[in-house]
Amino acid sequence: MRLFFIRCFAGIKKATERIPSPLRFILLTFLLAFGWAVLYFFPNTPQSGGSIVKCFYVPCVFHKITGFYCPGCGSTRSLTALVHGDIFLVWRYNKLLPFLLLYLFYRYICYGFRCFGVHIRAEFEPPWALWTLVGVIIMFWIFRNIPCYPFTLLAPQ
Numbered sequence: 001m002r003l004f005f006i007r008c009f010a011g012i013k014k015a016t017e018r019i020p021s022p023l024r025f026i027l028l029t030f031l032l033a034f035g036w037a038v039l040y041f042f043p044n045t046p047q048s049g050g051s052i053v054k055c056f057y058v059p060c061v062f063h064k065i066t067g068f069y070c071p072g073c074g075s076t077r078s079l080t081a082l083v084h085g086d087i088f089l090v091w092r093y094n095k096l097l098p099f100l101l102l103y104l105f106y107r108y109i110c111y112g113f114r115c116f117g118v119h120i121r122a123e124f125e126p127p128w129a130l131w132t133l134v135g136v137i138i139m140f141w142i143f144r145n146i147p148c149y150p151f152t153l154l155a156p157q
Helices: 002-010 022-041 051-056 061-066 075-083 087-093 097-115 128-143
Strands: none
Touching: 022 075, 022 097, 075 087, 075 097, 087 097
C-alpha cells in the first residue's frame, strides 16, 4: 500500500499496478466533504473566543519551541478562511497553501479518473516533480523566517 502511494505521487508507474477501487475514491470524497463542513461551522478566526475554538486551533509546537515559523504555520486559519470564501485571508495566513491545494486538487482528480478506469495522458508527472515540491517547501520554510522586509511578508499575519 505504501509503495502504491509513493509511485502515485512520484509519477512512477508499473504495468502491473492495481487500479484503486471507486469505493475508495467515494470514501475519500465523503471524508473531504466532512472536513469541509467541520471547518465551515467553526468560527472564521481563532480570536472569536469560546472553548471549542481554543481546542480546535492548535498552536504550532515548532513555533512555540523555536520561535520560527514552520511551512504549515497559519494553514488551519487559511483553510477555514478558504471554506468561508475569504481569499484575501487565505493568502494572508499562508502564502504557500493555495499552490499546494491546487497541486493536491490535481492529484485528487487524477486519482478519481484512475479509480474509474479512465487513463489520461495529462496525469504524467516527471519523477523530479516531488523533489521539486519538497525543495520549494524547504525554501519557503527558510525564507519566511528571514527577518528583513521582503521575506517578512511570507510570515503568517
